[in-house]
Amino acid sequence: xxxxxxxxxxxxxxxxxxxxxxxxxxxxxxxxxxxxxxxxxxxxxxxxxxxxxxxxxxxxxxxxxxxxxxxxxxxxxxxxxxxxxxxxxxxxxxxxxxxxxxxxxxxxxxxxxxxxxxxxxxxxxxxxxxxxxxxxxxxxxxxxxxxxxxxxxxxxxxxxxxxxxxxxxxxxxxxxxxxxxxxxxxxxxxxxxxxxxxxxxxxxxxxxxxxxxxxxxxxxxxxxxxxxxxxxxxxxxxxxxxxxxxxxxxxxxxxxxxxxxxxxxxxxxxx
Numbered sequence: 112x113x114x115x116x117x118x119x120x121x122x123x124x125x126x127x128x129x130x131x132x133x134x135x136x137x138x139x140x141x142x143x144x145x146x147x148x149x150x151x152x153x154x155x156x157x158x159x160x161x162x163x164x165x166x167x168x169x170x171x172x173x174x175x176x177x178x179x180x181x182x183x184x185x186x187x188x189x190x191x192x193x194x195x196x197x198x199x200x201x202x203x204x205x206x207x208x209x210x211x212x213x214x215x216x217x218x219x220x221x222x223x224x225x226x227x228x229x230x231x232x233x234x235x236x237x238x239x240x241x242x243x244x245x246x247x248x249x250x251x252x253x254x255x256x257x258x259x260x261x262x263x264x265x266x267x268x269x270x271x272x273x274x275x276x277x278x279x280x281x282x283x284x285x286x287x288x289x290x291x292x293x294x295x296x297x298x299x300x301x302x303x304x305x306x307x308x309x310x311x312x313x314x315x316x317x318x319x320x321x322x323x324x325x326x327x328x329x330x331x332x333x334x335x336x337x338x339x340x341x342x343x344x345x346x347x348x349x350x351x352x353x354x355x356x357x358x359x360x361x362x363x364x365x366x367x368x369x370x371x372x373x374x375x376x377x378x379x380x381x382x
Contacts, residue, residue, distance in 0.1 A: 116332065116333060118149060119340070120337070120340045122140065122149075122152065122337060123160065123163065123336065123339070123340030123341035124340050124341070125139050126140065126160040126164065126341045126345075127163065127340065127342065127343065127344030127345035127348060128345070128347075128348045129348075130309075130348070131164075131167075131280050131302065131345060131348040131349050131352055132278075132280070132348050132351070132352060132364070134234075134278055134367060134368060135233075135234065135237075135272075135276050135277060135278040135279075136278070136279070137274075137275040137276075138230040138275045138277070138278075140275075141226070141227065141230050141275050145226070145227050153320065153323075154317070154320035155317065155334075157312075157313075157316040158316035158320060159334050159338050159341075160313075160337060160338075160341050161310075161312050162310075162313045162338070163337070163339075163345060164341060165306060165310050165313060166342050167342050167343075167346040168305060168306045168309070168345075169306065170346060171302075171346055171349045171350065172299075172303060175303065179195045179196075183196070183199065198254070198257075201257055201300075201304075202262075202303055202304045203307070204259060204263055204266060205262045205266035205304045206266060206269075206307045206308055207263075207266060208263070208267045208269065208270040209266060209269045209270040209308050210308075210311060211270075212270040213270065213312070217273065227375055227379050228375075228376065229275070229276060230275050230276035231276065231371075231372045231373075231375035231376045231379065232276070232372065233274055233372075234276050234369075234372030234375070235369060235372035237276070237281060237282070237368055238365045238366070238367075238369035239369075241281065241361045241364060241365040241368065242361075244285045244288050245285065245288055245360050245361045246360075248289055248291060250288060250291060250293045251291055251293070252290075252291050252296065253292070253296045254299065257296075257300060261287075261292075262304075264286055264290060265283050265287055265301070267286075268282040268283050268285075269282065269283050269304065269308060276372075279301075279308075280298070280352075281361075281364065283297070283300075283304065284298050284301045284356075285297075285361070287300060287301065294360075294361075295357050297356075298352055298353060299353065
């Protein structure tokens, strides 16, 4: 594999795994680019990675999406359709904070939170939050107990995850745990509510890349490799986490974030 394609594969792998495993995809992309000395690949590359992880969510949860589509187009009062329509509404509500705050804060975040040090500090902060919430919350509710206030709270956590170093899945899952959702239920809602947010982020990156004239048809193999690796690794990451959280806490991710964050802080000041 040529060097450019290897770069595409590595960045696609990092995006796919860390978008869903709660250790921050944006933070790890910043870290690997800084450590390897790789340039930012631009808005179109960001769009490709976002669309790949969106595809992973749609494929893994296809039964849930099909159920929600049926609920939209069928007027049946059946309990299953009512539950699906309710879930759609909660996903929409949870998406609103990220949409509003994203448009408002994105330029400021891009200008101030792209270096290793802020990413590392936020990783340490998130590890502390993980430990406190996961060890002190009473986890007793499934998704049927998710209400408007809880969905809005999880949506605010998703908006906070615009900061590189703050995992989108991690912040939303841990907020679900704080609201007494079971780990598996919190993870499932986190992934479902990610779909419209990732779609909007990918669409915005695509829009910017078109405006910049940054799409180069000669690089199609680079985009295909990045998309394919990100899609496959993202699907595997969702599958892994959904099974893992049935019987495990967030401890392994807590320790990883703390150790990685402290190591990067040390590297920043001593390297």
